[in-house]
Amino acid sequence: MFREKIKVLDCTIRDGGLINDHDFDLRFVRAVYKALAEAGVDYMEIGYKNSKKLFDPKKFGKWKFCDDDDIRKVIEGIESKTKISVMVDVDRVDMDDICLKKDSPVDMVRVATYIKDVDKAIHLENNFAVKGYETAVNIMAISKTLDNELTECLYQLEQESKAKIIYIVDSFGSLYQETTEFLIKKAKHILKTKEVGIHAHNNQQLAFANSIEAIIHDANYVDSTIYGMGRAAGNCPTELLLGFLKNPKYDIRPVLDVISKEFIPLREKMEWGYIIPHAITGILDEHPRTAIALRESDKKEDYREFWESLVGEDDGE
Amino acid sequence: MFREKIKVLDCTIRDGGLINDHDFDLRFVRAVYKALAEAGVDYMEIGYKNSKKLFDPKKFGKWKFCDDDDIRKVIEGIESKTKISVMVDVDRVDMDDICLKKDSPVDMVRVATYIKDVDKAIHLENNFAVKGYETAVNIMAISKTLDNELTECLYQLEQESKAKIIYIVDSFGSLYQETTEFLIKKAKHILKTKEVGIHAHNNQQLAFANSIEAIIHDANYVDSTIYGMGRAAGNCPTELLLGFLKNPKYDIRPVLDVISKEFIPLREKMEWGYIIPHAITGILDEHPRTAIALRESDKKEDYREFWESLVGEDDGE
Numbered sequence: 001m002f003r004e005k006i007k008v009l010d011c012t013i014r015d016g017g018l019i020n021d022h023d024f025d026l027r028f029v030r031a032v033y034k035a036l037a038e039a040g041v042d043y044m045e046i047g048y049k050n051s052k053k054l055f056d057p058k059k060f061g062k063w064k065f066c067d068d069d070d071i072r073k074v075i076e077g078i079e080s081k082t083k084i085s086v087m088v089d090v091d092r093v094d095m096d097d098i099c100l101k102k103d104s105p106v107d108m109v110r111v112a113t114y115i116k117d118v119d120k121a122i123h124l125e126n127n128f129a130v131k132g133y134e135t136a137v138n139i140m141a142i143s144k145t146l147d148n149e150l151t152e153c154l155y156q157l158e159q160e161s162k163a164k165i166i167y168i169v170d171s172f173g174s175l176y177q178e179t180t181e182f183l184i185k186k187a188k189h190i191l192k193t194k195e196v197g198i199h200a201h202n203n204q205q206l207a208f209a210n211s212i213e214a215i216i217h218d219a220n221y222v223d224s225t226i227y228g229m230g231r232a233a234g235n236c237p238t239e240l241l242l243g244f245l246k247n248p249k250y251d252i253r254p255v256l257d258v259i260s261k262e263f264i265p266l267r268e269k270m271e272w273g274y275i276i277p278h279a280i281t282g283i284l285d286e287h288p289r290t291a292i293a294l295r296e297s298d299k300k301e302d303y304r305e306f307w308e309s310l311v312g313e314d315d316g317e
Numbered sequence: 318m319f320r321e322k323i324k325v326l327d328c329t330i331r332d333g334g335l336i337n338d339h340d341f342d343l344r345f346v347r348a349v350y351k352a353l354a355e356a357g358v359d360y361m362e363i364g365y366k367n368s369k370k371l372f373d374p375k376k377f378g379k380w381k382f383c384d385d386d387d388i389r390k391v392i393e394g395i396e397s398k399t400k401i402s403v404m405v406d407v408d409r410v411d412m413d414d415i416c417l418k419k420d421s422p423v424d425m426v427r428v429a430t431y432i433k434d435v436d437k438a439i440h441l442e443n444n445f446a447v448k449g450y451e452t453a454v455n456i457m458a459i460s461k462t463l464d465n466e467l468t469e470c471l472y473q474l475e476q477e478s479k480a481k482i483i484y485i486v487d488s489f490g491s492l493y494q495e496t497t498e499f500l501i502k503k504a505k506h507i508l509k510t511k512e513v514g515i516h517a518h519n520n521q522q523l524a525f526a527n528s529i530e531a532i533i534h535d536a537n538y539v540d541s542t543i544y545g546m547g548r549a550a551g552n553c554p555t556e557l558l559l560g561f562l563k564n565p566k567y568d569i570r571p572v573l574d575v576i577s578k579e580f581i582p583l584r585e586k587m588e589w590g591y592i593i594p595h596a597i598t599g600i601l602d603e604h605p606r607t608a609i610a611l612r613e614s615d616k617k618e619d620y621r622e623f624w625e626s627l628v629g630e631d632d633g634e
Contacts, residue, residue, distance in 0.1 A: 176529060176561065177494065202522070204557050209526030212493060228591075239593070240521050243600035244493065252600075256620035259593055264618055274545075274591065276556070276576055283560035283569075301581055303573035 002246035005220040009197075010036050010238050011045035013063055014087055015230035019270050022047050023061025029074050031262050032226065037080030038254035039242060043108060045085040045223075046071060051094035071105045083107035087138075088128075090120040101132030108134040110167070115145050118153050122161045129162035136165040136221075138199060142183060143174045143285050150183075154190040165195045165221050170210060173203025173233055173282035180210040184217040197221030200236050202228055203282025205274055207236035212244060226255055227263040229270075232288035233278035271295060276303045284310050319563035322537040326514075327353050327555050328362035330380055331404055332547035336587050339364050340378025346391050348579055349543065354397030355571035356559060360425060362402040362540075363388060368411035388422045400424035404455075405445075407437045418449030425451040427484070432462050435470045439478045446479035453482040453538075455516060459500060460491045460602050467500075471507040482512045482538050487527060490520025490550055490599035497527040501534040514538030517553050519545055520599025522591055524553035529561060543572055544580040546587075549605035550595035588612060593620045601627050 012032055013024060029046065036044045047063030055064060062070045066086045075084065085108040101107075109128040113121035121137050129135045137157060139145070145153075157166050168183050175183075180198070187196045198214035200207035200223070211222050224241045228234035239259065242252045267273075277291035280303065294306055329349055330341060346363065353361045364380030372381060379387045383403045392401065402425040418424075426445040430438035438454050446452045454474060456462070462470075474483055485500050492500075497515070504513045515531035517524035517540070528539050541558045545551035556576065559569045584590075594608035597620065611623050 177526060178533065204560070205519070205522050205525050205554070208522050209494060209529075212526075216495065227593075237522070237596075240596060240600070243521070243596070253621045253624060256593065256597075256624055260618045260620050276544075276573065279554075279557060279560070280573075283557070301577045303577050304570045307570060307573055 002248075003215075003220070004247065005195075006215060006245060006247065007042040007221050008238070008241060008245070008250070009043040009045060009085060009221060009223050010041045010225060011085075011199075011223050011235070012225040012229050012238070014045040014047050015225055015235055016270075016272070017047055017061065017063045018231035019229075019272060021060045022063035024063060026073055028262060029063070030078070031258055033074050033080070033082070034078050035226070035254040035258035037078055037082045039238075039251050040249040041082055041238065041242075043083045043085045045087060045110070046074065047086060048092075049086045049088050049097070049109070050092050051097065053094060054092055066106075068099065068104050068106065075105060083134075085110060087112055088124065089113075090117045090124060093124065095127055098128065098131060104133075106133065108136065110136040110138050111163075112138045112140055112169070114140050115149055115153050118156060122157065126162050135163045136167060136197065137161060137163045138167040138169050138197075140169045141171045142168050143170060143172055143179070150186070151190070154187055158191050158193065163194065165197045166191055167197035167199050167221065167223070168214070168219075169199040170201055172285050172287060173201030173207065173278070174285035175200070175210055176206065177209060177213045180213045181217055184214045184219050188218050195220045197223065199223040201230070201233055201282070202235055202274070203233040203278045203288070207234075208240045208244075211236045211241060227259045227267070229263065229266075229272050232272065232292055233274065233282065234272040277306050280307050280310065286310060319565075320532075320537070321564065322512075323532060323562060323564065324359040324538050325555070325558060325562070325567070326360035326362060326402060326538060326540050327358050327542060328402075328516075328540050328552070329542040329546055329555070331362040331364050332542055332552055333587075333589070334364055334378065334380045335548035336546075336589060338377045339380035341380060343390055345579060346380070347395065348575055350391050350397070350399070351395050352543070352571040352575035354395055354399045356555075356568050357566040358399055358555065358559075360400045360402045362404060362427070363391065364403060365409075366403045366405045366415070366426070367409050368414065370411060371409055383423075385416065385421050385423065392422060400451075402427060404429055405441065406430075407434045407441060410441065412444055415445070415448060421450075423450065425453065427453040427455050428480075429455045429457055429486070431457050432466055432470050435473060439474065443479050452480045453484060453514065454478060454480045455484040455486050455514075457486045458488045459485050460487060460489055460496070467503070468507070471504055475508050475510065480511065482514045483508055484514035484516050484538065484540070485531070485536075486516040487518055489602050489604060490518035490524065490595070491602035492517070492527055493523065494526060494530045497530040498534055501531045501536050505535050512537045514540065516540040518547070518550055518599070519552055519591070520550040520595045520605070524551070525557045525561075528553045528558060544576045544584070546580065546583075546589050549589065549609055550591065550599065551589040594623055597624050597627065603627060
């Protein structure tokens with residue numbers, strides 16, 4: 001028995017791009033798009049729309065900017081019902097670069113925001129909405145959010161935002177099922193006119209479990225990535241999510257294929273997944289940056305020292 | 318806030334031994350025991366007590382037999398409150414080999430059984446109980462068990478068995494949280510005089526999540542393995558479980574150390590963890606043997622073909 005409203009948004013290229021400065025070649029991105037299209041995945045998020053005034057295009061891959069013409073090169077010639085999503089960060093996008101939806105291959109724009117910037121996020125998201133895009137707001141670092149501030153934020157989104165989906169983002173991979181249940185129930189209670197989504201990180205091997213937990217409590221939008229690829233520990237694996245969902249429109253086999261052919265070799269060159277320093281930042285509810293730095297150092301396997309450095313930082317008051 | 322009754326049983330050497338015919342050297346087993354002792358883990362399961370009449374000691378490592386003298390070599394000279402557990406299978410142990418608890422370094426004996434063999438399991442377990450051992454019964458392949466048969470089995474265990482703990486074993490790594498909740502609640506309801514435990518497999522990255530779910534619903538005995546090492550996809554990682562449990566008697570740091578020093582190099586030689594064929598048998602609720610065979614073949618990365626071979630087997634009625 002399946003819930004038809006559940007939509008899967010695969011953000012392999014977008015979240016995976018945080019590992020390699022968004023520098024995937026066109027062939028690879030097309031292979032991912034083709035697999036997702038054949039699998040019946042609802043959305044593919046391909047990267048960020050960042051202003052080239054703020055970031056030098058020579059220093060980053062294409063998917064940090066997601067020019068419409070580059071997106072067209074990904075999708076052309078591939079039969080698909082999969083919609084295209086891009087992410088934008090507050091203060092990093094130039095609205096002069098953004099055309100109307102009717103002239104763009106992009107279907108959805110998701111605004112990622114910390115709770116302190118929610119006013120800016122709503123303003124930005126509404127600008128995309130009036131241009132005709134489906135819009136969403138992703139509330140990052142939810143595990144560090146005080147309950148009264150989250151309540152206010154959710155009411156404000158319900159009243160002022162045109163976004164059709166509000167995502168709870170477990171940026172640090174620190175949530176357990178009970179807190180996921182609490183947060184999703186809270187969001188569903190306040191957001192009467194919107195859908196609720198979940199974006200989980202896999203530091204503690206709980207990204208899939210927390211996504212199931214969110215689904216149980218009526219979140220209808222779920223983020224995933226193929227073979228769990230994403231920054232640091234990565235995300236809820238698309239293949240597991242499709243295995244769990246019973247909607248016959250999904251077909252796991254093209255995803256299995258692209259893992260065999262593309263992701264197994266890629267994993268030799270790029271690092272993500274269950275890696276102890278990332279588990280440690282998840283357990284301690286910390287930003288992954290310290291673990292990422294450790295993995296790039298010559299102390300990459302010195303786990304005890306890393307644990308003690310994080311626990312020791314907290315010197316009172 | 319912690320629940321003092323929760324006990325962690327680390328079965329790294331026992332379940333990991335299913336990968337390498339129980340052939341770990343003494344130095345490695347002592348390193349694991351020392352780490353678990355320093356971490357305050359309640360039990361360490363070290364292997365199986367199998368009859369040497371049934372299995373040739375030349376073909377298997379020591380931990381398929383767990384002679385008391387071999388166990389003594391592991392624990393001697395290491396300060397510890399960690400109890401020693403061994404597992405026995407129905408029809409594979411010779412009770413003539415078993416001395417009284419007072420003369421043995423073994424504290425607990427766990428009888429692993431399929432539900433059809435529960436009468437034999439109770440008989441065997443009670444034989445250990447009268448010799449003075451703590452005893453437990455592990456009900457394997459729980460996901461293939463019909464509800465009425467499980468009900469009968471649990472009532473029989475409650476009435477006839479001296480075991481202090483009954484474990485629910487997700488042998489195929491196919492359980493989701495909702496079924497885990499159902500099974501643990503059911504077991505707790507019937508087993509009024511016993512504790513309930515969980516042994517989870519990690520095919521779908523849900524071993525830790527299902528262990529948390531079991532704890533939420535009052536299972537007090539939880540199995541885990543260091544760095545998740547165990548047959549096929551492995552188990553609930555001890556380090557994550559200790560990170561979750563709040564009992565101050567546990568110290569995660571010795572486990573982090575032994576992962577750095579022993580398990581990272583070992584993982585280069587032995588395979589376990591999140592591997593797509595194991596995910597597939599988990600999704601399809603199948604025994605891991607087909608995936609293990611695939612991984613030993615030259616088709617180890619042919620995931621789609623493997624999926625189709627399993628799905629295609631089911632030809633009606």
